[in-house]
Amino acid sequence: NAGVTQTPKFQVLKTGQSMTLQCAQDMNHNSMYWYRQDPGMGLRLIYYSASEGTTDKGEVPNGYNVSRLNKREFSLRLESAAPSQTSVYFCASGRDRGPELFFGEGSRLTVL
Amino acid sequence: SQQGEEDPQALSIQEGENATMNCSYKTSINNLQWYRQNSGRGLVHLILIRSNEREKHSGRLRVTLDTSKKSSSLLITASRAADTASYFCATASGTYKYIFGTGTRLKVLA
Numbered sequence: 471n472a473g474v475t476q477t478p479k480f481q482v483l484k485t486g487q488s489m490t491l492q493c494a495q496d497m498n499h500n501s502m503y504w505y506r507q508d509p510g511m512g513l514r515l516i517y518y519s520a521s522e523g524t525t526d527k528g529e530v531p532n533g534y535n536v537s538r539l540n541k542r543e544f545s546l547r548l549e550s551a552a553p554s555q556t557s558v559y560f561c562a563s564g565r566d567r568g569p570e571l572f573f574g575e576g577s578r579l580t581v582l
Numbered sequence: 583s584q585q586g587e588e589d590p591q592a593l594s595i596q597e598g599e600n601a602t603m604n605c606s607y608k609t610s611i612n613n614l615q616w617y618r619q620n621s622g623r624g625l626v627h628l629i630l631i632r633s634n635e636r637e638k639h640s641g642r643l644r645v646t647l648d649t650s651k652k653s654s655s656l657l658i659t660a661s662r663a664a665d666t667a668s669y670f671c672a673t674a675s676g677t678y679k680y681i682f683g684t685g686t687r688l689k690v691l692a
Contacts, residue, residue, distance in 0.1 A: 501678055
């Protein structure tokens with residue numbers, strides 16, 4: 471049982487490049503989330519998807535787009551990466567009953 | 583804006599001692615959760631307390647909630663080196679917008 475799987479685990483980009491972070495969960499959860507974690511800032515919500523076919527903005531959505539491809543997969547796209555987007559990105563999923571979130575291991579992104 | 587703020591930011595204790603960390607939040611909540619994050623790993627859910635509960639236990643964990651003060655505390659009793667991690671509180675003002683605090687870094691010395 472893999473839980474929440476994120477790819478890639480590490481990525482280095484140059485300013486202006488684009489990339490997509492992939493996330494998949496095998497727990498049949500409806501809700502999925504993307505957070506970024508920066509030193510001293512805790513985790514900040516970028517986007518979330520309450521169910522397949524819906525997405526909503528979180529605290530810090532600027533510079534990002536998301537796609538809920540199906541119930542299992544929720545991707546995060548950086549169209550034109552900026553150094554301020556250097557961070558660790560976490561995907562999470564949640565059950566319908568109960569607010570507990572299940573996290574992936576993170577994707578470490580550096581933008582030069 | 584952060585909903586939760588943990589205190590202290592960092593805590594260093596000896597193995598066997600108790601560790602207490604606090605979380606303050608700003609708005610009304612449905613529930614409050616605590617998560618642990620080992621270095622370089624994802625967050626793992628520890629315990630949840632609902633807004634109508636005042637105290638909850640799970641193994642060596644004890645969580646209290648004071649909605650009048652908008653604060654919660656997490657107590658880890660008889661700490662072990664394996665408890666070394668960062669601990670985060672998370673609150674939900676709505677159904678899906680879970681907001682995390684800045685975390686407490688706990689170091690347990692063997």
